[in-house]
Amino acid sequence: MTVTLADVAARARVSPATVSRVLNGNYPVAASTRDRVLRAVDELDYVLNGPASSLAASTSDLVGILVNDIADPFFGVMAGAVQLAVGEDTSGRGGGEKLAVVCNTNGSPERELTYLTLLQRQRAAAVVITGGAPEDAAHTAAMTAKLARLAEAGTTVVLCGRPPMPGASVAATLSFDDRTGGRLLAEHLVGLGHRRIGYVAGPAGRTTTRQRWEGHREALAAAGLLTPPAGESGTADPSAAPAAEQGQAAVQGSYDRSSGYAATVQLLERDPDLTAIAAANDTVALGVCAALRDRGLRVPEDLSVTGFDDLPFSVDAVPALTTVRVPLQDAGLRAGRLAMGLLEPPPGGSATVPVELVVRASTAAPRKP
Amino acid sequence: MTVTLADVAARARVSPATVSRVLNGNYPVAASTRDRVLRAVDELDYVLNGPASSLAASTSDLVGILVNDIADPFFGVMAGAVQLAVGEDTSGRGGGEKLAVVCNTNGSPERELTYLTLLQRQRAAAVVITGGAPEDAAHTAAMTAKLARLAEAGTTVVLCGRPPMPGASVAATLSFDDRTGGRLLAEHLVGLGHRRIGYVAGPAGRTTTRQRWEGHREALAAAGLLTPPAGESGTADPSAAPAAEQGQAAVQGSYDRSSGYAATVQLLERDPDLTAIAAANDTVALGVCAALRDRGLRVPEDLSVTGFDDLPFSVDAVPALTTVRVPLQDAGLRAGRLAMGLLEPPPGGSATVPVELVVRASTAAPRKP
DNA sequence: CTGTTAGCGCCTTCAG
DNA sequence: CTGAAGGCGCTAACAG
Numbered sequence: 001m002t003v004t005l006a007d008v009a010a011r012a013r014v015s016p017a018t019v020s021r022v023l024n025g026n027y028p029v030a031a032s033t034r035d036r037v038l039r040a041v042d043e044l045d046y047v048l049n050g051p052a053s054s055l056a057a058s059t060s061d062l063v064g065i066l067v068n069d070i071a072d073p074f075f076g077v078m079a080g081a082v083q084l085a086v087g088e089d090t091s092g093r094g095g096g097e098k099l100a101v102v103c104n105t106n107g108s109p110e111r112e113l114t115y116l117t118l119l120q121r122q123r124a125a126a127v128v129i130t131g132g133a134p135e136d137a138a139h140t141a142a143m144t145a146k147l148a149r150l151a152e153a154g155t156t157v158v159l160c161g162r163p164p165m166p167g168a169s170v171a172a173t174l175s176f177d178d179r180t181g182g183r184l185l186a187e188h189l190v191g192l193g194h195r196r197i198g199y200v201a202g203p204a205g206r207t208t209t210r211q212r213w214e215g216h217r218e219a220l221a222a223a224g225l226l227t228p229p230a231g232e233s234g235t236a237d238p239s240a241a242p243a244a245e246q247g248q249a250a251v252q253g254s255y256d257r258s259s260g261y262a263a264t265v266q267l268l269e270r271d272p273d274l275t276a277i278a279a280a281n282d283t284v285a286l287g288v289c290a291a292l293r294d295r296g297l298r299v300p301e302d303l304s305v306t307g308f309d310d311l312p313f314s315v316d317a318v319p320a321l322t323t324v325r326v327p328l329q330d331a332g333l334r335a336g337r338l339a340m341g342l343l344e345p346p347p348g349g350s351a352t353v354p355v356e357l358v359v360r361a362s363t364a365a366p367r368k369p
Numbered sequence: 370m371t372v373t374l375a376d377v378a379a380r381a382r383v384s385p386a387t388v389s390r391v392l393n394g395n396y397p398v399a400a401s402t403r404d405r406v407l408r409a410v411d412e413l414d415y416v417l418n419g420p421a422s423s424l425a426a427s428t429s430d431l432v433g434i435l436v437n438d439i440a441d442p443f444f445g446v447m448a449g450a451v452q453l454a455v456g457e458d459t460s461g462r463g464g465g466e467k468l469a470v471v472c473n474t475n476g477s478p479e480r481e482l483t484y485l486t487l488l489q490r491q492r493a494a495a496v497v498i499t500g501g502a503p504e505d506a507a508h509t510a511a512m513t514a515k516l517a518r519l520a521e522a523g524t525t526v527v528l529c530g531r532p533p534m535p536g537a538s539v540a541a542t543l544s545f546d547d548r549t550g551g552r553l554l555a556e557h558l559v560g561l562g563h564r565r566i567g568y569v570a571g572p573a574g575r576t577t578t579r580q581r582w583e584g585h586r587e588a589l590a591a592a593g594l595l596t597p598p599a600g601e602s603g604t605a606d607p608s609a610a611p612a613a614e615q616g617q618a619a620v621q622g623s624y625d626r627s628s629g630y631a632a633t634v635q636l637l638e639r640d641p642d643l644t645a646i647a648a649a650n651d652t653v654a655l656g657v658c659a660a661l662r663d664r665g666l667r668v669p670e671d672l673s674v675t676g677f678d679d680l681p682f683s684v685d686a687v688p689a690l691t692t693v694r695v696p697l698q699d700a701g702l703r704a705g706r707l708a709m710g711l712l713e714p715p716p717g718g719s720a721t722v723p724v725e726l727v728v729r730a731s732t733a734a735p736r737k738p
Numbered sequence: 739c740t741g742t743t744a745g746c747g748c749c750t751t752c753a754g
Numbered sequence: 755c756t757g758a759a760g761g762c763g764c765t766a767a768c769a770g
Binding site: 052053054055070071076083097099121149290293316318 | 371414420421423429431438439442446449453472483488489521655656685687
Binding site for chain 2: 746747748749750
């Protein structure tokens with residue numbers, strides 16, 4: 001029925017092992033022999049049986065990529081870059097081709113685990129986990145255990161845009177400097193003269209949300225705009241969800257436009273004298289701008305708005321968004337190469353990816369300082 | 370070392386065959402036995418070996434999704450929807466979980482074929498091919514041959530957002546009514562009073578580009594704005610790349626912002642009296658708006674602009690884009706279900722997905738009619 | 739450099 | 755409803 005490696009061997013008058021060797025290109029084979037084999041492969045229109053070789057070699061050429069939401073460019077860009085990297089021809093010819101399996105977790109911790117199991121089942125060669133992590137001790141423990149299992153089975157695990165997991169079997173970690181980003185944005189606003197700054201945070205219980213928010217507060221605190229509640233020592237209580245305080249309003253939502261819209265309405269109600277709003281990311285910032293526009297407020301004349309991530313559309317927003325650039329493409333590429341063993345892991349196994357403030361038109365000095 | 374099905378069998382005091390049966394849930398097994406097996410699986414933390422079962426069953430639980438560019442929300446949304454559909458639990462428990470393999474072709478015909486081969490190698494259960502097709506006889510022939518091979522191997526093929534391929538082994542086709550969309554947009558502009566309309570086409574040699582462009586011309590022709598070159602009979606010569614003609618300017622590019630920007634500069638140079646520009650898609654339209662803005666022209670006061678697709682960001686553009694909504698999410702969901710055999714194929718194997726005109730703020734009557 | 743020999747771990751008839 | 759046996763197609767030591 002279907003043509004197998006043995007058929008090719010017969011036609012090329014060599015042993016199956018030899019065919020396997022030329023196909024995998026990981027073993028010396030005489031040029032003439034190889035040509036003969038390749039010709040036979042071609043004539044027979046032979047396609048290697050992946051499952052069979054994976055079974056025999058106990059590793060597949062699948063690479064998993066875990067993302068929260070593939071429809072979100074933040075993840076789309078990273079996933080594309082990772083895929084680019086894993087698709088790069090490693091061995092001269094024929095062997096390299098890895099296939100990227102993109103798994104949408106929707107931010108659900110359970111699905112994260114489920115997909116990891118599925119990937120383990122496939123004997124994935126590597127898996128790249130992107131995006132912030134859920135902040136939950138039980139989940140972290142479960143993840144650690146699962147990652148150990150994967151490592152045992154020979155799967156290389158790389159974290160991209162997520163904090164290091166001490167004690168977990170991870171080959172490399174690329175974490176984004178979200179905290180600094182949050183700080184830079186807030187410092188920029190403060191430097192412009194803003195004193196009443198609203199904050200629209202991301203989904204609760206995620207490292208990314210927390211770090212951006214903490215960076216933001218750090219800057220406010222440094223500017224004396226944040227009187228810490230009695231007894232607190234500088235850093236915000238990690239478990240405290242962003243909330244109204246000291247005249248600096250904040251609300252929590254998800255990473256989408258409508259959440260930015262709704263939060264803005266709420267923020268303005270709570271403090272009509274706000275002169276700036278910092279959003280958890282660019283998409284949310286778009287929602288913030290929309291809400292402002294709908295209430296007849298102009299950006300940046302009446303209120304300044306900042307985003308985060310510098311997604312492709314941010315430069316085209318009107319006004320163009322002041323934001324923090326996160327090198328998604330670069331990071332994805334590096335993560336992919338790391339996963340493929342094409343790149344040495346950074347010292348200590350983890351590196352922080354720097355972010356950069358991008359000042360555009362959505363921020364300006366407040367009108368009534 | 371690694372725990373196998375035999376270990377589970379031993380612990381549950383049943384035969385390997387029985388374990389296999391409960392795991393696949395496709396065979397009657399006594400409830401008590403099943404419980405025992407399931408408990409053993411749990412206690413041993415057993416994970417099925419995918420390659421081994423795929424080899425034995427000669428089919429895997431992988432579903433391929435071919436996209437042009439996963440970082441583009443157009444594809445991201447579709448891919449997400451397809452993945453959602455293929456992840457739906459089919460059989461009551463345990464069996465269903467399919468894994469989506471997203472393959473970025475970058476619009477390259479060769480890579481399209483390469484990925485199909487890779488998917489064939491994996492014995493993918495199904496593959497969903499999204500986005501417009503390259504218009505090239507040789508490539509179409511190669512695709513047809515490759516699809517035949519896939520079908521032979523039991524892979525279900527579904528086309529989503531791509532025209533039917535007569536004679537190819539495709540289970541179902543969902544094509545977008547791009548032509549109508551192009552027509553609606555142009556009719557809208559003409560109805561508003563526009564007479565000099567520029568067009569920024571998508572990448573050359575793709576069905577989507579062609580159809581949107583043809584729809585556009587259709588409307589112009591109907592309004593008598595297009596004097597067909599002598600001898601031509603209504604429809605544009607399929608092989609003719611969009612070009613300047615009869616005062617209706619058009620330029621070709623890719624589906625990105627910068628292409629819209631550059632095209633606009635060119636268009637305006639060619640015909641400074643343009644009162645409207647129709648773009649191949651929303652992203653391109655954003656570039657058009659940016660170019661206009663940079664030249665001090667206002668939308669829609671000075672020029673009207675239209676997009677295509679109605680991607681999430683289009684409503685937040687300033688001004689909000691008049692565009693055509695393509696139900697990407699719905700289509701992706703349907704395609705996924707079709708691929709999984711969860712849905713009956715439409716009569717004749719193919720259906721056209723209707724599109725809808727969405728009038729927003731980027732279009733208005735021209736100032737000097 | 740090439741052939742031989744064993745499995746890899748599971749599914750699937752076929753009996754019971 | 756359950757067990758026994760064979761093989762899916764390929765790779766990985768070993769010899770030569």
